[in-house]
Amino acid sequence: MIAIIDYGLGNIKNVQRAVQYLGYxxxxxxxxxxxxxxxxxxxxxxxxxxxxxxxxxxRHLDIILRNIKDKPIIGICLGMQLLYDWSAEGNVEGLKLFPGNIVPITTPYPVPHLGWNNLISENISLSQDVYFVHSYQAEMSEHVIAHATYGTQIPAIVQYKHYIGIQFHPEKSGDDGLAILNQALKGGFSHD
Structure with missing residues (x-):
């Protein structure tokens, strides 16, 4: 069973429909x-x-999530950012499950980064773009599996230990988005 955390903010119904569509x-x-x-x-x-x-x-979910040591935790969009140590959006600490910080997107293009963009990855082959909507981003690091280019490099899929982050909305990104979500649910991505 997959627990989709309901803390009052999120696209939970769309995520649940995508997970059920994938057979979980x-x-x-x-x-x-x-x-x-x-x-x-x-x-x-x-x-x-x-x-x-x-x-x-x-809801004391921070304590509960920090105590999960043996199963995958997948953050989607803002959920990915919450896994990190700290965010400039509000100058607050995150869950500290993933090393690094969340910073404003610095680009010559309009912010928020809104709409369809392709992913660049040596590990994932895609036939279409995926859907983004965000004004803050994770910093680039060795944990980035795929990134988007938007006047700067924006981490789109990250993985560290049993934590996976997906910055875009896989549930709104067609077949490729669902395939990426399914890969995350099956255990994640290779750093090869």
């Missing part, structure tokens, strides 16, 4: 017992980093 059983939840019994945890998110962290802390 899922549950929208903020309950510790559900999260601890799940095989995989998805942390979705849309909105402001500080608001999201406050909602997560109010």
């Amino acid at each position: 059983e899922s549950k929208l939840t903020d309950k510790q017992s559900d999260i601890e019994q799940a095989d995989i945890i998805i942390l979705p998110g849309v909105g402001h980093f500080k608001d999201a962290m406050e909602a997560i802390q109010t």
Whole structure:
């Protein structure tokens, strides 16, 4: 069973539909017992980093997620950013599950980074673009599996230990987005 964390901010119904379409059983939840019994945890998110962290802390989900040591946690969009140490969006600490920081997108192009963009990766072959909507980004690092170019390099898929982050919306990105989500659910990506 896949636990999709419901903390009041996020595209949870669309993520749940995508997960079910891929053939997985899922549950929208903020309950510790559900999260601890799940095989995989998805942390979705849309909105402001500080608001999201406050909602997560109010429900004690930060403590619950930090205590998960043996199963995949997949962050999607804002959920990916929440996995990191700190964000400039609100100047607040994140879950500190993933090393690095979230910073404003610095580009000559309009911000937010909104719409369709291709991914660059040696590990993933895609036939179409994927859908982004965000104003902040993770810093580039050795944990980046795929990135987008938007006047700067924007990490799009990251992986560190059993944590996977997907900056774009796989549930809104057609067949390629679903294939990437499915690969994350099956264990992740190679750094080859």
